[in-house]
Amino acid sequence: MELVIEEKIKRTGPVIFSEYQAGEGIRKALSINRQDVLFELKASGLKGRGGAGFPTATKWMLSAAAVADKKFIVCNADEGEPGTFKDRVLLLEYPKLIFDGMVVGGYTIGAKTGIVYLRGEYEFMLEHLESCLEKMRNENLLGKNILGKEGFDFDIKIRFGSGAYVCGEETALIESLEGHRGEPRNRPPYPVNTGYLGYPTVVNNVETLAAIPHIITKGGEWFKQHGTDKSTGSKLFSVSGDCEKPGVYELPWGTKISELLELVGAANTKAVQVGGASGICLPQSQFDRVLAYEDAATGGSIMIFNEKRSMLKVLKNFMEFFVEESCGQCTPCRVGNIKLLEGVERIEKGNYTFAYINTLKELGKTMQVASKCGLGQSSPNSFISILENFKEEIFHTNGNGGYDGKAK
Amino acid sequence: MLVYEQNALSEEIENLVKKYGNDRPALLEILQDIQRKHKYISDFAQQEVARLMNIHPVEVNSVISFYSFLHSHPQGRNIVRLCRTIMCEHAGKEKVEQAIERELGISFGQTTKDNRITLEYTNCLGMCDMGPAMIVNDRVYTHLDPERAVNILNEIK
Numbered sequence: 144m145e146l147v148i149e150e151k152i153k154r155t156g157p158v159i160f161s162e163y164q165a166g167e168g169i170r171k172a173l174s175i176n177r178q179d180v181l182f183e184l185k186a187s188g189l190k191g192r193g194g195a196g197f198p199t200a201t202k203w204m205l206s207a208a209a210v211a212d213k214k215f216i217v218c219n220a221d222e223g224e225p226g227t228f229k230d231r232v233l234l235l236e237y238p239k240l241i242f243d244g245m246v247v248g249g250y251t252i253g254a255k256t257g258i259v260y261l262r263g264e265y266e267f268m269l270e271h272l273e274s275c276l277e278k279m280r281n282e283n284l285l286g287k288n289i290l291g292k293e294g295f296d297f298d299i300k301i302r303f304g305s306g307a308y309v310c311g312e313e314t315a316l317i318e319s320l321e322g323h324r325g326e327p328r329n330r331p332p333y334p335v336n337t338g339y340l341g342y343p344t345v346v347n348n349v350e351t352l353a354a355i356p357h358i359i360t361k362g363g364e365w366f367k368q369h370g371t372d373k374s375t376g377s378k379l380f381s382v383s384g385d386c387e388k389p390g391v392y393e394l395p396w397g398t399k400i401s402e403l404l405e406l407v408g409a410a411n412t413k414a415v416q417v418g419g420a421s422g423i424c425l426p427q428s429q430f431d432r433v434l435a436y437e438d439a440a441t442g443g444s445i446m447i448f449n450e451k452r453s454m455l456k457v458l459k460n461f462m463e464f465f466v467e468e469s470c471g472q473c474t475p476c477r478v479g480n481i482k483l484l485e486g487v488e489r490i491e492k493g494n495y496t497f498a499y500i501n502t503l504k505e506l507g508k509t510m511q512v513a514s515k516c517g518l519g520q521s522s523p524n525s526f527i528s529i530l531e532n533f534k535e536e537i538f539h540t541n542g543n544g545g546y547d548g549k550a551k
Numbered sequence: 552m553l554v555y556e557q558n559a560l561s562e563e564i565e566n567l568v569k570k571y572g573n574d575r576p577a578l579l580e581i582l583q584d585i586q587r588k589h590k591y592i593s594d595f596a597q598q599e600v601a602r603l604m605n606i607h608p609v610e611v612n613s614v615i616s617f618y619s620f621l622h623s624h625p626q627g628r629n630i631v632r633l634c635r636t637i638m639c640e641h642a643g644k645e646k647v648e649q650a651i652e653r654e655l656g657i658s659f660g661q662t663t664k665d666n667r668i669t670l671e672y673t674n675c676l677g678m679c680d681m682g683p684a685m686i687v688n689d690r691v692y693t694h695l696d697p698e699r700a701v702n703i704l705n706e707i708k
C-alpha cells in the first residue's frame with residue numbers, strides 16, 4: 144500500500160498529534176464514572192470537527208440521557224468535502240485514537256456497538272483497520288467486560304459508503320447504514336434520539352473522536368489552553384493547492400490564514416478557499432482573518448490558489464460537483480445548483496447580464512434557507528463569495544469571465 | 552445468461568444473505584459485495600436479492616441507482632476512476648486524462664473492446680495533497696503523471 148508508506152512521517156501538534164499510549168483513554172474513562180467523562184468533555188469545550196461545530200458534550204449528554212434498549216456510536220469517515228483529507232491521515236496513522244474515542248463514547252452513552260462509516264474510496268484501508276480492531280480485541284480493549292469492567296461490552300464494525308458525498312450528512316449516513324438511498328431526513332428528530340434503526344445514535348467526525356482520548360487523559364482544562372475562547376483546542380487542516388508543502392497540519396484554532404500560508408510555503412496567493420467547495424473563498428485582503436468557528440469556520444479544508452488560476456474555472460468545478468452530488472430530493476438544491484452552474488457557463492461565454500447574475504445570487508440566498516440539508520444550504524457559498532470577491536477578474540478585466548476569456 | 556451461471560449466482564447471493572442477514576441494513580453490504588466481484592449487479596442478481604430479502608426489485612434498483620459506485624450495467628473487468636475535483640485538476644489531471652484516453656483508444660465513460668478497463672471520473676478522492684490521483688478497483692494511485700498512469704493501466708489484466 145504505497146500510501147501508508149508515504150505517510151510515515153513523524154507528526155507533531157499540540158493535541159491530536161501529541162503523545163498518547165493506546166488504550167490509555169479507555170483505562171482512564173473506565174476508572175471514573177460516566178458523569179465525570181461528560182464533565183471533562185464539557186470543560187474542554189470540544190465542538191464537532193466535521194463542519195457543523197455542534198458541542199460534543201451536549202450531543203453525548205442527550206444520547207446518554209435517552210432511554211432505550213440499544214444505542215449506537217457512529218464514526219463519520221465519509222470525508223467527501225473537496226480538499227479534505229485529514230481523516231485519511233488519522234485513519235491510516237492514528238486509528239487507535241479514533242477507536243479508543245469510540246469505546247469511551249460507548250461507555251459514556253451506554254452503547255454496545257460502534258460503526259465506522261468509511262467512504263468507499265478508502266476501501267484500501269480495510270485490512271489495516273481490521274487488524275487494529277483485532278489487536279484491540281486481543282487486548283480486551285474491545286469485546287466483553289472490557290478491561291474487566293463488569294457489564295461493559297463494546298465492539299466496532301466497519302461499513303462502507305459507495306461514492307455519494309451527501310452520505311456524509313449524518314441523517315443520510317444513517318439512511319445508508321439502514322440499506323436505503325442516502326437521502327437526508329428532516330431534522331428534528333435528531334439522531335441522538337432517533338438515529339440508526341430508530342435508536343439513539345451519536346454521529347461524530349473522525350477527528351472529534353480522535354480528540355476524546357486526549358481530553359480524557361489530559362483533562363478538559365488542558366485542551367482548552369489551546370485555541371480561542373469560542374474555538375477551543377486545535378484543528379487539523381488539510382492544505383492543498385499552490386504551496387510548497389501541502390499536507391495535514393495541526394494548528395491551534397485562531398491561527399491567521401496568512402500565518403498558515405507562510406507555514407506551508409505559499410507564494411503569490413490570490414485566493415484561499417476555506418471549508419471546501421461548501422465553504423467560502425477569500426481574497427488577499429481577508430488573509431488576516433483567523434481560522435475559528437467564530438470567524439473563518441472550516442471542517443479543515445484549505446485550498447490555495449495562486450495568481451495564475453482562473454477563479455471562474457474553480458467555481459465551475461465546484462458547481463459541477465454540487466450538481467452531481469445533490470441527492471435531488473428537494474427543489475431548491477436540485478434545480479438551484481443546475482441554474483448556478485448554467486450561470487457560470489454563461490459568464491464563461493460572455494453571454495450574461497448583470498441583472499441575471501444578481502437574480503442568481505438571490506437564488507443562491509434562497510437555496511441557503513430553503514434547502515433541506517447542509518448540501519443545498521451551503522452549495523451557493525462558493526458562487527456568492529467567488530463572484531463577489533473576484534468580480535474584478537471575472538467581470539471587469541474584459542467582461543467575459545477571465546483572462547482574455549481563456550480561463551486556465 | 553446461461554442456466555448454470557444463473558444457478559451459481561443464486562447460490563452466491565444466498566451465501567451473502569446468510570453472511571449479512573436478510574434485514575434491510577444488509578442490502579447495501581450485499582450489493583457492494585456483488586459489485587466488487589462482478590463489477591455490476593445484473594437484473595437477475597437484483598431479482599434474486601429482492602426475493603431473498605423479501606423486498607420489491609424496484610427497491611433494490613433504486614438503491615443501486617443512487618450510489619455512483621454501484622452499477623446495474625456491465626462494466627469492464629477493472630474500473631478506473633480518475634479524480635476530477637479542483638486540486639487534481641490543478642495538479643495536472645487533464646494531461647493524465649488525455650494520455651489514458653489516447654493509450655486505450657476510448658473516452659471516459661467507455662469500456663475497452665476487450666472488456667479490460669472501464670474509465671470513469673470521480674469526485675474528490677481525498678488525495679488532494681498528492682494529485683493527480685485515481686483508483687483502480689480499490690487501489691489508490693497518487694502523484695500521477697501521464698506516463699506513470701498509462702504504465703499502471705497497461706499492467707492490469
Ligand SMILES: Cc1cc2nc3c(=O)[nH]c(=O)nc-3n(C[C@H](O)[C@H](O)[C@H](O)COP(=O)(O)O)c2cc1C
Pocket residue numbers: 190191192193194195196197219220221222223224308309310311312313314346347348349351352516517518
Ligand atoms: C453534505 C454534507 C456532507 C457532510 N460530510 C461529512 C463528512 O464527510 N464527515 C463528517 O464528519 N461530517 C460531515 N458532515 C456533517 C455531518 O452531518 C455531521 O454534522 C457530523 O458528522 C457530526 O459530527 P461532529 O459533531 O463530530 O462534527 C456533512 C454534512 C453535510 C450537509
Ligand code: SF4
Pocket residue numbers: 309326327468469470471472473474476477514515516517518519520
Ligand atoms: S439540499 Fe440537496 S442534498 Fe440536501 S436533501 Fe435537498 S436535494 Fe438532497
